[in-house]
Amino acid sequence: MDDVMTRRPGLSARLKLTLSYAGFLLLAGVLLMAVLWVFVLRHLPDEDPENIRRRFGATVIIVSADRSEMVRGFAPAAAAVLLFLLVFGLLGGWILAGRMLAPLTRIADAARKASEGSLSHRIRLRGRRDEFRELADVFDTMLGQLESHVAEQRRFAANASHELRTPLAVSKTLLDAARNAPPRDQGELIERLHAVNTRAIDLTEALLLLSRADRKNFTREAVDLSLLAEEAVETLLPLAEQRDVTLEVTGEMAETSGSPELLLRLVTNLVQNAIVHNVPAGGTATVQTGTRHDVSVLRVENTGRPVPPDLLPTLTEPFQRGTQRTRADEHAGVGLGLAIVHSVVRAHDGTLDLAPREGGGLVATVRLPRAHARTSQQAASQRASSTSEADRTR
Secondary structure (H helix, E strand, O other), rough: OOOOOOOOOOOOOOHOOOHHHHHHHHHHHHHHHHHHHHHOOOHHOHHHHHHHHHOOOOOOOOOOHHHHHHHHHHHHHHHHHHHHHHHHHHHHHHHHHHHHHHHHHHHHHHHHHHHHOOOOOOOOOOOOOHHHHHHHHHHHHHHHHHHHHHHHHHHHHHHHHHHHHHHHHHHHHHHHHHOOOOOOOOOHHHHHHHHHHHHHHHHHHHHHHHHHHHHHOOOOOOEEEEHHHHHHHHHHHHHHHHHOEEEEEOOOOEEEEEEEHHHHHHHHHHHHHHOOOOOOOEEEEEEEEEEEEEEEEEEEEEOOOOOHHHHHHHOOOOOOOOOOOOOOOOOOOOOOOOHHHHHHOOOOHOOHHEEEEEEEEEEEEEEEEEEOOOHHHHHHHHHHHHHHHHHHHO
């Protein structure tokens, strides 16, 4: 920024193009005059016509006088032509440069408005595609992405502030009530404060995890999604039994490269989401892993209430809950479960597809780039060591 501020003012691009056009036109005129001199005027005879007639014994038709007279008439005419070419080049170059640089002027105006905080402005150049229009289209796309990103960040900041303020406000209310009228059961107050603070801590950790995934500052390692699926299901099995949800894990190895911690949180959030947002009793949640060509696939399917199609795009937004998600549920989370999943998937160059399940419920499909051969060997070794550890434990 300091280098830009200390730069000296220079000629505008329009003036440079104008001088270039005029210079080339003037140079072309000079070359034309030089050619005329070398190949025409230089070879004109400088003798009297009578002498030439007597020497060749023939009738010679002389169009003009001798060479010196033609040179004297040629010099002023050449100077006038060159002056005309200079003026014409400057005027024409200025007009042509203005027309050619008009798209850049519009792009500069849009960039200036964007720097002032207005991201809703678009260039929208018309006409056939060329370099300037391609640049304008790319700039419009960038402005659209920036506007969407800024709006998303503002919503996220507002929602995060609201979510963090809620447990703090509840804690303050409980403490004020205890100070004004000390409760007989101190244990109940402690338990309620503990629950509120736990929720605030969970929210803070989820926000930090979301920020870490967005920055992509993690070390990539060999990861087998099937192992992560088994670990997540084993961890959440008590919750599934409590809610009378049957968990099933099927499929084969699905190797990828990434952060084991983040990918485990991805799988855990999807499985927990499938358990919590299920039918009241007798529901099922299926976790399936596999490979498709150069892609490792994780598919989590669960029964539940029908999901409106217009609700699907909002499920991955922070603090967005479906119609069946309630705050009274202690396992409902903080509204960042699928947002974290989406962020982790993007950080690993993958895709997340959410689709309503026929008969009710949700189908979440994660596709991640398949690991290379060396990474696959590391994942196989990881799987073998995990199996050996499980055998020793049994």
